[in-house]
Amino acid sequence: MKKFFLILPILLLYVEAAAAGCPFTGDTAESAQCLSCHSEKADFLKDNQHAARGGRAEFIKETFEKIDKDFGEKNCGGRRVSACADCHQKPEIPEAEVCIKCHTKLGADYLGYGARDYHSRYQRGISVGGKYWMKMLPDIHRESGMACGDCHSMPAGNKAKGCLSCHSYSPEILDHQIENHKNLNCEACHAAWAPNEYGVYFIKLTDKIKAMQFDKLKRMDEYAVSAFSVLNEPVVLGKDAQNRYTPIRPLITFFSDTDGSRENVMLSDKWKPFYPHTIRRETVTCEGCHSNRRKYLLEKGEDRIFLLEKDGLPIGSFHNSSYFSIENASFVTEEEYLRFSAKTPGYAKWYIQKIEQMKNAVDRNAERR
Ligand code: HEC
Ligand code: HEC
Ligand code: HEC
Numbered sequence: 328m329k330k331f332f333l334i335l336p337i338l339l340l341y342v343e344a345a346a347a348g349c350p351f352t353g354d355t356a357e358s359a360q361c362l363s364c365h366s367e368k369a370d371f372l373k374d375n376q377h378a379a380r381g382g383r384a385e386f387i388k389e390t391f392e393k394i395d396k397d398f399g400e401k402n403c404g405g406r407r408v409s410a411c412a413d414c415h416q417k418p419e420i421p422e423a424e425v426c427i428k429c430h431t432k433l434g435a436d437y438l439g440y441g442a443r444d445y446h447s448r449y450q451r452g453i454s455v456g457g458k459y460w461m462k463m464l465p466d467i468h469r470e471s472g473m474a475c476g477d478c479h480s481m482p483a484g485n486k487a488k489g490c491l492s493c494h495s496y497s498p499e500i501l502d503h504q505i506e507n508h509k510n511l512n513c514e515a516c517h518a519a520w521a522p523n524e525y526g527v528y529f530i531k532l533t534d535k536i537k538a539m540q541f542d543k544l545k546r547m548d549e550y551a552v553s554a555f556s557v558l559n560e561p562v563v564l565g566k567d568a569q570n571r572y573t574p575i576r577p578l579i580t581f582f583s584d585t586d587g588s589r590e591n592v593m594l595s596d597k598w599k600p601f602y603p604h605t606i607r608r609e610t611v612t613c614e615g616c617h618s619n620r621r622k623y624l625l626e627k628g629e630d631r632i633f634l635l636e637k638d639g640l641p642i643g644s645f646h647n648s649s650y651f652s653i654e655n656a657s658f659v660t661e662e663e664y665l666r667f668s669a670k671t672p673g674y675a676k677w678y679i680q681k682i683e684q685m686k687n688a689v690d691r692n693a694e695r696r
C-alpha cells in the first residue's frame with residue numbers, strides 16, 4: 328500500500344510533463360518555432376554550425392578548388408544541415424539511420440555498411456538511402472542498441488565521449504598487460520575494419536564526351552568519379568599529434584581532363600588520423616601488427632602487387648608512406664617498425680602465452696560440444 332502512494336505522485340508528474348511536452352509531430356518542421364522552446368539549440372541555424380570544425384570544407388578548398396573554384400558549392404552544398412528536421416522527424420533522439428544520409432563513410436561504418444566501388448557494376452547488394460553498401464560487421468555498440476547521440480552531443484563540434492568514459496582498461500586481458508601497448512589508442516586494436524578509398528579519381532568531362540562516354544562511372548554534373556581501389560580492410564596505423572598509434576585513412580585524389588591536357592594530376596596526397604566506428608571485442612592477431620609492413624605503409628618495392636607507375640600514376644605504391652603527406656600526425660618510421668617488430672625473447676614470452684590462451688579457448692569449446 329505504501330508503495331502505491333509513492334508511485335502515484337511520480338505518475339502524475341510524468342503525465343503532466345507529457346501534456347506540456349513537445350508539440351512537434353513531424354509536419355510542423357519550422358526550425359524557428361522549435362527554438363522558441365529549445366533556444367539552447369540555436370547554433371544549428373547559424374551558418375553551417377554542424378560543420379563547426381569544417382574539415383571537409385577545408386579539404387575541398389585545398390584540392391578540388393585548385394582546378395574548379397566553385398567545386399564545393401556545385402557538388403557539396405546539398406549535404407549541409409539547415410533545419411532541425413534534417414535530423415529530427417519526431418521529438419526523440421534521432422536514430423543512426425538519419426545520420427548516415429550524409430555521413431556515408433564515417434557513420435555508415437557504425438551500422439556495418441562498407442564502401443562500394445563507384446563503377447555501376449558494383450552498385451548492388453544492400454541499398455539504404457539510395458546508396459549501395461558492402462555488408463560488414465557492425466560496431467559492437469550498435470549491436471547493444473546505442474545511437475550516435477550516446478557518444479556525440481549536438482551541435483557537433485565537441486569531442487565525442489571516449490572509451491574510458493564508459494569502460495576501464497581491464498588488466499585481466501593479456502594484450503592490455505603489455506607495457507608498450509599503452510602507446511596505442513584503444514581503436515588501434517579494437518576497430519575491426521575501415522572503408523578505405525585508394526585513389527579517388529575525378530575526370531573532367533568535355534561537352535562532347537559528356538553525352539557519350541563514361542556512362543558506367545558515377546557521374547556528377549561535370550565529372551565522372553571512380554576509384555583505383557576501394558577496400559574495407561583492417562585499419563592502417565600512423566601516429567597522432569600525441570605520438571600515439573592510431574588509425575589513419577587515405578585522402579588520395581587524382582584528376583584528369585578528357586581532352587588529355589592534364590592527366591593523373593595528384594590533387595591530394597594526404598592521410599589523416601580518424602576514428603573508425605567499427606569497435607569489436609576481438610582484435611587482429613599479434614602478427615597482424617608485428618609482422619605486417621603494409622599496416623604502417625612500409626611496403627617494400629619488391630613486395631608490390633600493383634605497379635602503379637605502369638598505370639601512369641605519379642606514385643609507386645598506395646602502401647608506402649614515402650609518396651604521401653599526413654596532417655597533424657606522423658607516419659610510423661622504418662626505425663620504429665624494426666624496433667617493435669623484432670622478435671625479442673620478451674615478445675616470444677607474451678606470444679606463447681597468447682597462443683596458450685587461444686588453445687585453451689578452443690579446447691573449452693570442443694568440450695562443450
Ligand atoms: C512549446 C514548446 C516546444 C516547441 C515549440 C518544440 N518543443 Fe520539443 N520539447 C518541448 C518539451 C517541453 C520537451 C520535453 C518534454 C517531453 O519529453 O515530451 C520537448 C522534447 C523534445 C525532444 C526530445 C528530447 C528527449 O530528451 O527525448 C526533441 C528531439 C524535440 N523536442 C525537438 C523539437 C523540434 C525539432 C521542434 C520543432 C519542430 C520542437 N521540439 C518544438 C517543447 C517544445
Ligand atoms: C543533412 C546532412 C547531415 C546530417 C543529416 C547529419 N550530418 Fe553530421 N555533418 C554534416 C556535415 C556537412 C558536417 C561537416 C563535415 C566537415 O566539414 O568535416 C557534419 C559534421 C558532423 C560531425 C563533426 C565531424 C568532424 O569532422 O569533426 C559529427 C560528429 C556529426 N556530423 C555527427 C552527426 C550525427 C550524429 C548525425 C545524426 C544525428 C548527423 N551528423 C547528421 C552533415 C550532416
Ligand atoms: C545533425 C543532427 C541534428 C540536428 C540538425 C538537430 N539535432 Fe537535436 N539532437 C541530435 C542528437 C544526436 C541528439 C542527442 C544527443 C544530444 O543530446 O546532444 C539531439 C538531442 C536534442 C534534444 C534533446 C536533448 C537535449 O540536448 O536537450 C532536443 C530538445 C533537440 N535535439 C532539439 C533540436 C532542435 C530544436 C534542433 C534545431 C534547431 C535540433 N535539435 C537539430 C541531432 C540533431
Ligand code: HEC
Binds near residue numbers: 437468475479485
Ligand atoms: C561509441 C561512441 C560513438 C558512437 C556510438 C558514434 N561515434 Fe562518431 N565518433 C566517436 C569518437 C570517439 C570520434 C572521434 C572524434 C571525436 O573525439 O570527436 C568520432 C568521430 C565521428 C566523426 C568525425 C570523423 C572524423 O574523424 O573526421 C563523425 C562524422 C561521426 N563520428 C559520426 C557518427 C555517426 C553518424 C554515428 C552514428 C551512426 C556515430 N558517430 C556514432 C564516437 C562515437
Ligand code: HEC
Binds near residue numbers: 478488489514607
Ligand atoms: C557511451 C558509453 C560507451 C563508450 C564511449 C564506449 N563504450 Fe564500449 N560498450 C558500452 C556498452 C553499454 C557496451 C555493451 C555492454 C557491455 O558489454 O559492457 C559496450 C561494449 C563494448 C565491448 C564488448 C565488451 C564485451 O564484454 O564483449 C568492447 C570491447 C567495447 N565496448 C570497447 C569500447 C572501446 C574500445 C571504446 C572506445 C573506442 C568504447 N567501447 C566506447 C559503452 C560504451
Ligand code: HEC
Binds near residue numbers: 495502503512517609
Ligand atoms: C594491443 C591491443 C589492444 C589495445 C591497445 C586495447 N585493447 Fe582492449 N582488448 C584487446 C584484446 C585482445 C581483448 C580480448 C579479446 C577477446 O576476449 O578475445 C580486449 C578486451 C577488451 C574489453 C573487454 C574486456 C572484458 O573485461 O570483458 C574491453 C572493454 C576493452 N578491451 C577496452 C579497451 C580500452 C578501453 C582500451 C584503451 C584504453 C583498449 N581496450 C585497448 C586488445 C587491446
Ligand code: HEC
Binds near residue numbers: 502611
Ligand atoms: C593493433 C596492433 C597490435 C596488436 C594486435 C599487437 N601489438 Fe604489440 N605492439 C604494437 C605496436 C604499434 C607496438 C609499439 C608500441 C611502442 O613501443 O610505442 C607494440 C609493442 C609490443 C611489444 C614491445 C615491443 C618492444 O618495443 O620491445 C611487445 C612485447 C608486444 N607488442 C607484443 C604483442 C603480442 C604478444 C601481441 C599479441 C598478443 C601484440 N603485441 C598485439 C601493435 C600491436
